[in-house]
Amino acid sequence: MKYDVLIIGGGPVGNYLASLLSGKLDVAVVERKGSFGGKACTGIIGAEMYEALGLPEKAVLNAYNGAYFISKGSVFEISRKNPQAYLVDRKILERELAKRAIRRGAEYYLATNFLRFKNGKALVQHLDSQFEIEAEVYVGADGVNSAVARNIGTKTEGEVLKGWELEVLGNFKRERVEVWVNKDINPEFFFWVAPINEEEARVGTFGSIDALAKFLKLRRIKGGNILEFKSGAVILGWRKPWVKGNIALLGDAALQIKPTTAGGIVFGAYCARVLAKAILTGNLQMYEKGCSWVREQISFGLRVRKVFKDLSQEKIEEIFGILSTEEARRIIEERAEFDDHVRTIKALLKSPKLLAKLIRVAPWILRALI
Ligand SMILES: Cc1cc2nc3c(=O)[nH]c(=O)nc-3n(C[C@H](O)[C@H](O)[C@H](O)COP(=O)(O)OP(=O)(O)OC[C@H]3O[C@@H](n4cnc5c(N)ncnc54)[C@H](O)[C@@H]3O)c2cc1C
Known part of the structure; x- marks a missing residue:
């Protein structure tokens, strides 16, 4: 046939x-x-x-x-009424x-x-x-x-990246994803913790297995609490x-x-x-x-990825400082779209206050994105 x-x-x-x-x-x-x-x-x-x-x-x-956004030195929370x-x-x-x-x-x-x-x-x-x-x-x-x-x-x-995905047992806040950015542990990518419920979550990152092991220690997830372990790749x-x-x-x-x-x-x-x-x-x-x-x-995401790779952890801490301001959180809470990062980042850059702060921290980011 x-x-x-x-x-x-x-x-x-x-x-x-x-x-x-x-x-x-x-x-x-x-x-x-x-x-x-x-x-x-x-x-x-x-x-x-x-x-x-x-x-x-x-x-x-x-x-x-x-979501909770967690860097080496700070934490901020974004919360919206509806599921994102x-x-x-x-x-x-x-x-x-x-x-x-x-x-x-x-x-x-x-x-x-x-x-x-x-x-x-x-x-x-x-x-x-x-x-x-x-x-x-x-x-x-x-x-x-x-x-x-x-x-x-x-x-x-x-860019080929190896990815790791675990299901673990622990204590989690069911309706919040955790996004951890710590380039000292993993220069390639962030870590995520995505709860399935209060006691099970999917944890992962892209990069080395060593980075994942260090993160589990930092997040106090015991090696013996892993229920599932998978690896894969993306390009x-x-x-x-x-x-x-x-x-x-x-x-x-x-x-x-x-x-x-x-x-x-x-x-x-x-x-x-x-x-x-x-x-x-x-x-x-x-x-x-x-x-x-x-x-x-x-195309825009690849530029953001390049910026992420070029940022030091110190600069990331400063950017976390900007993103945790009331103005930035308000814009994210009102305008961010999970699948439209072009729109989300452009909405943030339209705020004169945030733009001025970003120019002080790392003017090259703007050149890279715009
Ligand atoms: C660690 C990790 C975490 C991820 N987390 C997320 C996430 O949270 N959200 C998200 O959106 N994406 C995530 N992704 C990416 C996501 O997995 C892929 O984008 C998604 O699977 C793409 O779907 P697909 O159907 O295109 O390809 P695939 O899911 O790869 O499906 C391809 C299918 O083709 C079959 N196949 C392959 N070769 C042949 C062949 N020769 N003949 C017949 N069949 C074949 C395979 O068996 C497979 O079933 C993650 C990836 C990794 C590695």
Whole structure:
């Protein structure tokens, strides 16, 4: 059988695309694993986008309406009335999206590995047998190490970061995420503590395992209290092109990842919507253009990432001093958007008071961002 669309990779983004297209077109998904979930991923997703994208409520484990920002020398709290972010269960998220797609007619090939394209068809392997699947359009939603991207000869320019994700037992404030910035321990990234409930949380960072070990000590989380330990990787940067002939890349496979937090589910799902429209209208070429919001966020996020890497801990302490002022907290509480860092940072820089303070601390930051 020839499908209209073959999606390679049944992660959250591939399954979301399958749910959007099935019922309208003949869709198949090949997934290497024999079941959904299992990837190292904390599962923090902006609440507004989660709802706007229609992602499944059933996967939500917890909701955060605020955060503690903790540096070496200070702490400040941001609190808002409504939930700003959700913590989701990846397995349930992926399964629910796959269920939606299957109910609408999509066919899933689990435990099936995409090998390469051969004469315009996808060569795949299930157990010890190889066979070909043919489609009008192929979508590589097979993650950062995308075999589809390699096959079509894309160019990757980015920073590879190893990530760590633990589930631990301890005492936590359920409705607050903790964001720890301590470059003496980890020059690469911040640490996060995302409570599942009052006694369990997901803790993680990107960087070295040694940095993670030091953080656990600082946060007083005992090594013996770890319930789950996972590692993974992200690439922050660009992979181009996103479309070659009748093959498109989507999600992590296209590096649709937020450079500030390494979150990829919202950008991937946003681009899935654009791609679904491009496929349905028979105009794949409008896909990249239609994702301009995501491309702008990535481009700005990469500049913010560079600023973060260039900042010393002393400067970070001074910036924490600025961000913990009443004026900054008011702007963040009123205007910040979890998934729109361009808007959030621009709102902060529009305040003459904050701008003057920032110019005193590190004028080069402005040059880097504007
Ligand atoms: C430590 C860590 C924490 C993170 N925390 C968050 C977070 O809190 N929030 C957030 O939004 N993002 C987070 N991310 C990023 C997030 O995990 C990714 O952006 C997200 O998984 C991207 O989804 P995807 O469907 O594009 O790719 P993936 O989730 O990577 O899914 C790709 C799928 O393709 C399959 N596949 C791969 N190769 C083949 C093949 N050859 N044939 C068939 N199938 C194949 C894989 O098995 C997989 O199921 C985190 C990442 C890490 C490493």
